[in-house]
Amino acid sequence: MTQISAKLVKELRDRTGLGMMECKKALQETDGDVEMAIDNLRKSGQAKAAKKAGNIAAxxxxxxxxxxxxxxxxxxxxxxxxxxxxxxxxxxxxxxxxxxxxxxxxxxxxxxxxxxxxxxxxxxxxxxxxxxxxxxxxxxxxxxxxGANLASYRHGLRIGVVVSYEGGNEETGKSLAMHIAAFNPVAIDDTDVPADILAREKDIIEAKARESGKPDNIVEKMIEGGLRKYLEEVTLLRQQYVMDNDKKVGDVLKADGVKVLSFKRLEVGEGIEKKQEDFAAEVAAAQAAAK
CATH class of the missing domain: 3.30.479.20 (Elongation factor Ts, dimerisation domain)
Structure with missing residues (x-):
């Protein structure tokens, strides 16, 4: 078996970031051939990655x-x-x-x-x-x-926002992006709200209104009021401005001559069901297995 020098182990460790013993073993298996060792580690890495693939990454x-x-x-x-x-x-x-x-x-x-x-x-x-x-x-x-004017904002690691806009300045764009990160609007204004989302919300509001047992004309007014409140919560221009809660975003932008063209917001783990850990159950299971 080829004698593996500390220098070779260090080279492999620097290039792969793996532990010293794992690098030394990989080099021993290839008689000191660093490139072959890297290839073999990639192959074993694929096997390890496959085992990890079932773990929820949220x-x-x-x-x-x-x-x-x-x-x-x-x-x-x-x-x-x-x-x-x-x-x-x-x-x-x-x-x-x-x-x-x-x-x-x-x-x-x-x-x-x-x-x-x-x-x-x-x-x-x-x-x-x-x-x-x-x-x-x-x-x-x-x-x-x-867009010609783009503003971006990242809240920690988990939320990212980019806004395309006209008018104003970089500070305006940054404030808009921060607002969107905080309030998570689904659309710029009423006309941009996806029809399926609006229909689903209307069904929910109507079902709750009819449970009240009130006359149809009152139920209709309750539905209208519920939809109005919903749109105020989810449309950017109707929301209370994060920098001044006494003003609506739309009013602030209009006064400053700013128009929002589009925006996107991503949050880590949206739509992923994260596994809930029951540590007490895990400890009990480990104790039972040890007996």
């Missing part, structure tokens, strides 16, 4: 990349907020966002096959990161928005 980060009048928001998921703050995870997510922006794609399947660097595709880099960190990591979705 944490993570929203990354915003912006260039030449175009912005891209990318959601990359992991299993814990601890990993979401890890420098290796962040570096991977930021690089993938830049790759998606440069290639003008929001198709995460196509993105997976794109060059990442160091002879790897994005997918191969993801698998390597899963092996290194030990959690399921997934590139979940991407959204783009274009």
């Amino acid at each position: 944490d993570g980060a929203i990354i915003i990349a912006q260039k030449d009048g175009k912005a891209l928001m990318l959601e990359v998921n992991c299993q814990t907020d601890f990993v979401a703050k890890d420098a290796n995870f962040t570096a991977f997510a930021e690089k993938v966002a830049e790759i998606a922006l440069e290639n003008n794609t929001t198709d995460v399947a196509a993105l997976a096959d794109m060059p990442y660097g160091d002879g790897q595709t994005v997918e191969e880099a993801r698998v390597t990161l899963v092996q290194k960190i030990g959690e399921n990591i997934q590139v979940r979705r991407a959204e783009t928005i274009e």
Whole structure:
């Protein structure tokens, strides 16, 4: 068996980020061939990644990349907020966002096959990161928005917003993005609310109104009032402005000569059912298994 030097182990460790003993073992299996060891570790990493793939990844980060009048928001998921703050995870997510922006794609399947660097595709880099960190990591979705004036805002790691607007200045745009992050509107104004969302809300309001047993004419007024209140809550221009609760967003923008053209908001884990841990049950199960 070839004697494996500390220098070789360090080189492999620097290039893969794996533990010293795992690197030494990989080098022993390849008689000191670093490139072959990396290939083998990638293969074993794919196996480990496959085992992790069933784990729910509902944490993570929203990354915003912006260039030449175009912005891209990318959601990359992991299993814990601890990993979401890890420098290796962040570096991977930021690089993938830049790759998606440069290639003008929001198709995460196509993105997976794109060059990442160091002879790897994005997918191969993801698998390597899963092996290194030990959690399921997934590139979940991407959204783009274009415009002459773009403002972006990220609230911590979990919420990202980009707004396209006319008029005003950078401060106006930043305040708008912050408002959208906080109040989560579904549309700019009444006409932009998706018909299916509005119909579903009307059904709910009507069902509650009819339960009151009041006459039909009163029920109709209750439905109208309920829909009006709903639109005030979910349309950007009707919402109370986060910077001044005495004013509506629409009134503030009108006074400043600002028009919102479009916006997008992403929040980590939207639509993902996160596993609820029952630690007491886990401890009991572990104790039972140990007997």
